[in-house]
Amino acid sequence: MNELLLQVENLVKHYRLPRESLFAQAPQVQALRGVSFSLQAGRSLGIVGESGSGKSTLARLVMALEAPTEGRVLLLGRDLHTLRAGELRDARKDFQMVFQDPYGSLDPRQRVERIVAEPLLRLTPAERRERVAEALDAVGLRSADMARYPHEFSGGQRQRIAIARALITRPQLIVADEPVSALDVSVQAQVLNLLQDLQQRFGLSYLFISHDLAVVDHLCDEVAVMHAGLIVEQGSPQRLFGNAEHPYTRQLIAAMPVLQASTTVPT
Amino acid sequence: MNFTTRARRHAGFMLGGVLVALLIATALLSFVWTPHSAVEIDIPAKLQGPSASHWLGTDSLGRDIVSLLIVGSQNSIAVGLIAVGIGMGFGVSLGLLAAARRGWVEELVMRAADFTFAFPALLSAIMLTAIYGPGLVTSTVAIGIFNIPVFARIARGAATAVWARDYVSASRACGKGPWHITFAHVLPNVASGLIVQATIQFATAILAEAALSYLGLGTQPPQPSWGRMLNEAQSMMYLAPQLAIWPGLAIALSVLGLNLMGDGLRDLLDPRLARSR
Amino acid sequence: MPMLEVKSLQVSLPGPRGTARALRGIDFELARGDTVGLIGESGCGKSMTALALMGLLPQGAVIDGSIRFDGQELVGLPDAALCELRGQRIGMIFQEPMTALNPLHRIGDQVAEPLRQHRGMGRTEARAEALRLLERVRLPQARQRLDAWPHQLSGGQRQRVMIAAALACGPDLLIADEPTTALDATIQGEILDLIAELVAGSGMALLLISHDLGVMARSVQRVMVMYGGSIVESGATASVFERLAHPYTRGLFGARPRLGGARGRKLATIPGRVPELIDLPDGCPFAERCGWVINACRSALPPPLPVAAGHTARCIRVDEVARSAKP
Numbered sequence: 032m033n034e035l036l037l038q039v040e041n042l043v044k045h046y047r048l049p050r051e052s053l054f055a056q057a058p059q060v061q062a063l064r065g066v067s068f069s070l071q072a073g074r075s076l077g078i079v080g081e082s083g084s085g086k087s088t089l090a091r092l093v094m095a096l097e098a099p100t101e102g103r104v105l106l107l108g109r110d111l112h113t114l115r116a117g118e119l120r121d122a123r124k125d126f127q128m129v130f131q132d133p134y135g136s137l138d139p140r141q142r143v144e145r146i147v148a149e150p151l152l153r154l155t156p157a158e159r160r161e162r163v164a165e166a167l168d169a170v171g172l173r174s175a176d177m178a179r180y181p182h183e184f185s186g187g188q189r190q191r192i193a194i195a196r197a198l199i200t201r202p203q204l205i206v207a208d209e210p211v212s213a214l215d216v217s218v219q220a221q222v223l224n225l226l227q228d229l230q231q232r233f234g235l236s237y238l239f240i241s242h243d244l245a246v247v248d249h250l251c252d253e254v255a256v257m258h259a260g261l262i263v264e265q266g267s268p269q270r271l272f273g274n275a276e277h278p279y280t281r282q283l284i285a286a287m288p289v290l291q292a293s294t295t296v297p298t
Numbered sequence: 299m300n301f302t303t304r305a306r307r308h309a310g311f312m313l314g315g316v317l318v319a320l321l322i323a324t325a326l327l328s329f330v331w332t333p334h335s336a337v338e339i340d341i342p343a344k345l346q347g348p349s350a351s352h353w354l355g356t357d358s359l360g361r362d363i364v365s366l367l368i369v370g371s372q373n374s375i376a377v378g379l380i381a382v383g384i385g386m387g388f389g390v391s392l393g394l395l396a397a398a399r400r401g402w403v404e405e406l407v408m409r410a411a412d413f414t415f416a417f418p419a420l421l422s423a424i425m426l427t428a429i430y431g432p433g434l435v436t437s438t439v440a441i442g443i444f445n446i447p448v449f450a451r452i453a454r455g456a457a458t459a460v461w462a463r464d465y466v467s468a469s470r471a472c473g474k475g476p477w478h479i480t481f482a483h484v485l486p487n488v489a490s491g492l493i494v495q496a497t498i499q500f501a502t503a504i505l506a507e508a509a510l511s512y513l514g515l516g517t518q519p520p521q522p523s524w525g526r527m528l529n530e531a532q533s534m535m536y537l538a539p540q541l542a543i544w545p546g547l548a549i550a551l552s553v554l555g556l557n558l559m560g561d562g563l564r565d566l567l568d569p570r571l572a573r574s575r
Numbered sequence: 576m577p578m579l580e581v582k583s584l585q586v587s588l589p590g591p592r593g594t595a596r597a598l599r600g601i602d603f604e605l606a607r608g609d610t611v612g613l614i615g616e617s618g619c620g621k622s623m624t625a626l627a628l629m630g631l632l633p634q635g636a637v638i639d640g641s642i643r644f645d646g647q648e649l650v651g652l653p654d655a656a657l658c659e660l661r662g663q664r665i666g667m668i669f670q671e672p673m674t675a676l677n678p679l680h681r682i683g684d685q686v687a688e689p690l691r692q693h694r695g696m697g698r699t700e701a702r703a704e705a706l707r708l709l710e711r712v713r714l715p716q717a718r719q720r721l722d723a724w725p726h727q728l729s730g731g732q733r734q735r736v737m738i739a740a741a742l743a744c745g746p747d748l749l750i751a752d753e754p755t756t757a758l759d760a761t762i763q764g765e766i767l768d769l770i771a772e773l774v775a776g777s778g779m780a781l782l783l784i785s786h787d788l789g790v791m792a793r794s795v796q797r798v799m800v801m802y803g804g805s806i807v808e809s810g811a812t813a814s815v816f817e818r819l820a821h822p823y824t825r826g827l828f829g830a831r832p833r834l835g836g837a838r839g840r841k842l843a844t845i846p847g848r849v850p851e852l853i854d855l856p857d858g859c860p861f862a863e864r865c866g867w868v869i870n871a872c873r874s875a876l877p878p879p880l881p882v883a884a885g886h887t888a889r890c891i892r893v894d895e896v897a898r899s900a901k902p
Binding site: 091094096116119120121123127128130131132135136137138139140141146149150152193196 | 463464465467468469470471472473474475482483486487
């Protein structure tokens with residue numbers, strides 16, 4: 032299956048900020064200044080960058096949560112932002128999102144069953160329950176958990192619930208915006224292994240956004256480095272991290288703390 | 299620890315709850331039984347002190363004070379419920395609409411609320427009753443109208459915060475529209491703040507009705523009303539001060555009970571949820 | 576005499592399900608000029624240790640044991656005396672610069688506040704000193720920024736301001752609780768270098784708290800690994816990261832994805848998850864998740880056993896662990 036799953040063409044996004052004073056022009060933020068890339072089915076693309084690079088804006092545009100100022104997002108050949116409301120809603124089953132904050136991405140007032148079943152449309156309650164049980168099982172939780180509330184779970188478990196919600200419509204693409212950044216190291220490892228597992232089992236593609244180069248190196252087939260609204264370098268992780276060309280990429284790699292035991296430590 | 303256990307331990311909430319329960323019970327009781335009639339005038343029996351048949355005595359027209367208080371509670375509760383009902387019904391809807399639509403809709407709703415706030419509520423209620431004629435209905439509606447911007451502001455502020463949360467973005471990513479999100483996510487998450495405010499507005503409504511009745515613009519005779527009892531007691535202040543004390547106490551205790559309950563609810567409802575990590 | 580001596584520090588927290596032991600017998604020492612790191616994951620007690628040192632424990636916490644700062648016992652000290660110490664002899668930097676700085680006060684005033692409170696400086700004098708401090712932490716355009724508001728600065732710049740405020744009175748001990756976690760990678764390095772330079776320059780002691788192994792490797796001479804309210808391994812950073820004596824330290828190391836590591840291979844995870852404080856067992860807190868556990872592990876908290884010079888680990892099977900392959 033090597034068809035193009037996702038194509039992003041020249042994406043530009045400007046935000047207008049509130050005016051500083053009554054007579055001043057409203058300042059503009061150029062969050063994205065022309066981003067293009069493509070993703071094949073079954074592969075993962077990592078987007079690395081720091082705050083202000085535009086990576087979260089990119090995620091929101093790919094998920095059609097906001098409209099681009101210019102450019103197109105094509106999923107399976109269809110321009111998401113030109114679809115009618117009903118068509119877009121139906122198309123959403125093919126692409127889902129996992130957010131960074133496990134404490135903010137689940138409605139504290141709803142039980143897990145309702146949260147995980149939210150993307151499902153037009154199913155009977157019994158069918159929904161079955162699909163929820165299936166999704167929870169796939170992420171390593173028990174079906175009994177569907178009757179509980181988010182606050183009864185730890186951060187890592189909540190992230191699993193969020194992943195279950197993203198999986199339930201059997202999508203082809205999952206956009207993950209810093210999905211493990213808020214988790215402890217040992218929990219992060221468990222969730223990364225889970226994501227890897229799910230990719231192999233269900234043939235998922237990931238658009239994996241992170242600031243952590245090591246995580247992206249571990250999980251992704253290809254990496255794009257973003258800075259100030261543009262992709263400055265793109266390539267395989269081995270090539271990029273072994274032999275970076277762009278000075279910003281080099282800067283990012285140099286900033287990574289190296290974990291050799293006998294590094295020079297201030298005495 | 300679930301809600302009922304914590305509620306039982308919260309002194310303010312329990313006290314407030316008892317007072318409010320007393321108020322409601324009194325109103326319910328008044329439909330089935332009162333010691334004496336609250337409307338029949340009995341001049342020979344006027345201004346009596348407490349006795350076996352008139353537990354708190356009689357007023358200047360011979361009416362039993364206890365009966366007057368009991369039936370008067372009907373008014374207070376009716377006004378509270380209806381005025382807060384109007385305020386919440388319209389106010390919360392407008393507030394949620396403003397938060398969901400943003401843009402000019404939000405501006406319009408908020409500026410209308412500001413405009414309404416600009417008028418001193420009680421004076422405007424007086425003006426309305428002057429135009430449309432005094433009475434329980436007019437005064438209730440007037441109080442209700444001035445509750446609308448209160449709830450609109452609170453609902454919109456709380457709702458805007460909820461719209462910014464990731465779980466709403468997740469819902470949008472599932473293809474859910476603003477109606478679904480408002481009812482499935484926003485409303486349940488802002489409800490606790492609104493409930494707390496409702497108890498406080500209930501207390502304010504009771505005070506407002508009492509004030510209007512005191513001025514003769516609210517409940518009209520012969521229907522008993524605590525506010526009017528205060529007015530009637532005014533001219534008797536030196537002869538029979540107790541005529542003012544009893545209705546005043548009734549109003550004060552009702553308001554106190556509602557405020558205590560409201561504060562207690564605020565403690566019980568909000569911080570727990572934020573702390574469950 | 577060491578500057579800071581912590582002996583048998585215990586902290587209990589009341590909770591909905593009973594009393595939880597947040598800290599179980601913490602022992603360590605800090606001399607002037609030492610740089611020590613406390614590393615662990617959520618719920619291990621590292622932040623609680625910092626709060627205990629500062630006397631900022633939450634309501635209802637019960638503290639036991641001894642904390643001696645320059646010979647003075649801090650446990651049980653009345654709040655007024657602790658206020659004297661805080662900001663003046665012990666400085667603290669927090670994780671979130673935006674919430675640690677008051678958004679309604681200009682940054683110059685916030686840096687000057689400890690000077691006016693503890694040194695009794697007047698407005699002008701404190702302001703001049705604040706400028707000097709901001710220049711020392713290399714805040715760009717410090718003079719213009721004296722009257723700026725926190726929201727006008729970037730995360731890294733705000734962190735510099737916090738460091739300036741923490742160092743204002745020249746404390747003997749600096750406690751930094753996750754100072755770079757909220758910052759971008761490129762800025763993290765700059766801030767860590769700044770802290771190291773300031774600490775070395777003034778002979779302060781540094782207690783650095785973090786969950787990040789990389790941050791520890793570059794910043795501190797000694798590191799203490801915490802789990803379940805106890806220090807499970809303690810020693811020179813180089814020695815700890817080389818030997819990985821305690822099974823938890825080993826597990827933590829193995830769970831990190833490494834740049835250039837074998838792709839497609841699963842990360843070695845520690846089975847199970849961190850138990851709630853209230854559910855901690857009496858014996859070794861790591862017992863239920865450990866690959867080397869035996870019955871003896873569960874009966875009592877293992878004492879710190881020597882692994883190398885100045886390096887101990889609370890594990891009765893350190894020898895077996897040392898013999899197995901490293902992650």
